[in-house]
Amino acid sequence: MKQVLFKNPNEPPVVFHWFPFLGSTITYGIDPPRFFKDCRKKYGDCFTFILLGKKTTVYLGTQGNDFILNGKLRDVCAEDIYTVLTTPVFGKDVVYDCPNSKLMEQKKFVKVALTTEAFRSYVPIIVDEVTNYFKRCPDFKGQSGITNIPRNLAQITIFTASHCLQGKEVRDQFDESLADLYHDLDMGFTPINFILHWAPLPWNKRRDHAQQTVAKIYMDIIKRRRESGETGAQDIMWHLMNSKYKDGRPIPDHEIAHMLIALLMAGQHSSSSTGAWIMLRLASRPDIMEELYQEQIRNLGPDLPPLTYEDLAKLPLNQAIIKETLRLHAPIHSIMRAVKQPMPVPGTKWVIPNDHVLLAAPGVSASDPEYFPEPDLWEPRRWDKDHPLAPTIVRNQTDEEEEKIDYGYGLVSKGAHSPYLPFGAGRHRCIGEQFANVQLQTIVATVVRMFKFRNVDGSNNVVGTDYSSLFSRPLEPANIYWERREKA
Numbered sequence: 022m023k024q025v026l027f028k029n030p031n032e033p034p035v036v037f038h039w040f041p042f043l044g045s046t047i048t049y050g051i052d053p054p055r056f057f058k059d060c061r062k063k064y065g066d067c068f069t070f071i072l073l074g075k076k077t078t079v080y081l082g083t084q085g086n087d088f089i090l091n092g093k094l095r096d097v098c099a100e101d102i103y104t105v106l107t108t109p110v111f112g113k114d115v116v117y118d119c120p121n122s123k124l125m126e127q128k129k130f131v132k133v134a135l136t137t138e139a140f141r142s143y144v145p146i147i148v149d150e151v152t153n154y155f156k157r158c159p160d161f162k163g164q165s166g167i168t169n170i171p172r173n174l175a176q177i178t179i180f181t182a183s184h185c186l187q188g189k190e191v192r193d194q195f196d197e198s199l200a201d202l203y204h205d206l207d208m209g210f211t212p213i214n215f216i217l218h219w220a221p222l223p224w225n226k227r228r229d230h231a232q233q234t235v236a237k238i239y240m241d242i243i244k245r246r247r248e249s250g251e252t253g254a255q256d257i258m259w260h261l262m263n264s265k266y267k268d269g270r271p272i273p274d275h276e277i278a279h280m281l282i283a284l285l286m287a288g289q290h291s292s293s294s295t296g297a298w299i300m301l302r303l304a305s306r307p308d309i310m311e312e313l314y315q316e317q318i319r320n321l322g323p324d325l326p327p328l329t330y331e332d333l334a335k336l337p338l339n340q341a342i343i344k345e346t347l348r349l350h351a352p353i354h355s356i357m358r359a360v361k362q363p364m365p366v367p368g369t370k371w372v373i374p375n376d377h378v379l380l381a382a383p384g385v386s387a388s389d390p391e392y393f394p395e396p397d398l399w400e401p402r403r404w405d406k407d408h409p410l411a412p413t414i415v416r417n418q419t420d421e422e423e424e425k426i427d428y429g430y431g432l433v434s435k436g437a438h439s440p441y442l443p444f445g446a447g448r449h450r451c452i453g454e455q456f457a458n459v460q461l462q463t464i465v466a467t468v469v470r471m472f473k474f475r476n477v478d479g480s481n482n483v484v485g486t487d488y489s490s491l492f493s494r495p496l497e498p499a500n501i502y503w504e505r506r507e508k509a
């Protein structure tokens with residue numbers, strides 16, 4: 022009753038709830054996309070719900086994505102939301118623990134380092150890491166077996182990313198202490214830490230110890246590299262060591278170390294969840310896994326020569342697998358911003374007040390039948406433009422005709438009007454997209470050469486989604502049956 026009587030007519034409708042602080046926290050937390058779609062039916066594209074006492078305004082659809090992700094710096098702010106969670110994990114003076122203009126410079130350092138030459142050097146590293154992983158992993162002994170595949174993908178992702186981005190010295194330490202330390206750092210990323218990030222709880226103590234230890238490991242390596250005077254590696258550590266801020270200052274060692282932690286953590290959850298979904302989808306569609314293998318034989322030659330960066334462009338289905346999996350399983354389901362001053366919503370009477378949080382959910386437009394025929398069907402071939410299920414109005418963000426803007430880390434599309442934005446848009450857009458694509462395409466192409474997968478029960482089903490952490494991922498155990506290919 023109170024919700025109806027005291028509703029401000031200039032604010033979006035409020036999702037009905039019984040308890041003031043709790044609001045819709047539980048329904049949202051169990052299945053955010055389901056919650057958004059149900060609310061959309063009742064309230065339209067723009068509505069407010071209560072998330073742990075905070076008025077959270079969701080704006081769905083392509084206009085909502087643009088309104089939030091391309092919001093002006095004076096209107097919206099990411100660091101006010103995320104810094105409590107990220108600063109204890111990454112460390113001081115990087116990402117959200119610094120002014121936005123500094124983050125833009127830090128993103129540019131990384132973007133500039135991820136050149137075609139760098140990617141060319143990464144493909145053989147990834148192939149070797151994946152091949153050796155399956156040789157030594159106890160889950161893959163013998164000719165066939167059953168494995169909980171998300172766990173394997175988490176390991177493959179961290180080995181490949183650390184080796185490519187941080188160099189061999191760092192990668193080698195993942196067989197020893199670094200894996201456990203990163204696990205402890207990860208504990209700082211649980212949603213409860215939005216509230217309890219400061220508390221002297223056992224997992225926060227382990228997080229703080231891990232942060233200091235990992236940062237020291239990186240700083241020691243930086244020091245050794247400086248002393249040895251070696252140059253020439255393609256990894257990000259070297260690049261950061263040789264970069265300068267616009268004011269001419271070199272990047273301090275502790276900032277390099279903290280940026281390295283941030284990059285590995287940012288990529289780990291999203292890429293390993295996507296990799297796991299790809300493998301699960303392939304197990305549910307062995308015919309497509311076989312087609313991927315045949316695509317390699319057809320386009321690279323029957324002897325399957327060692328995979329190169331250039332080969333990836335010759336494997337369109339291999340690329341489409343990643344695109345289609347990200348359409349249905351984008352790991353970041355909610356992108357939040359604090360509102361800094363009242364924001365009128367164009368074309369409506371609504372003004373979003375500055376005590377609200379804004380929430381964009383591009384995954385909702387990526388499964389909207391308005392743009393994607395049979396949206397719930399995982400069909401990688403829909404990305405062939407002549408396919409009957411091809412998206413109706415997907416405007417590719419990298420299209421040349423699209424107007425571009427530079428927020429300080431290189432040109433990105435000005436608008437966020439595409440219904441397909443798994444890597445976000447605007448000033449906080451992902452800088453790891455190309456790396457993630459190279460990493461995932463190489464992992465898939467290598468796995469397809471070695472194995473055939475199917476569901477344990479032979480069905481076409483896939484497991485549900487676990488939304489309990491900040492990044493969505495497959496519900497575990499997510500077992501698949503694997504069988505070695507005769508040629509492998």
Ligand code: HEM
Nearest residue numbers: 284287288291292295353443444445449450451452453457
């Ligand atoms: C930002 C998705 C892999 C580094 C983002 C954002 C999304 C995203 C949606 C925007 C967040 C926001 O607007 O608040 C993904 C997906 C990935 C992936 C789906 C893999 C499939 C990576 C990798 C790296 C990385 C491998 C590092 C090498 C970053 C960074 C940002 C970012 C530094 C910028 C954060 C900011 O400016 O606030 N990513 N990402 N990502 N991502 Fe990724």
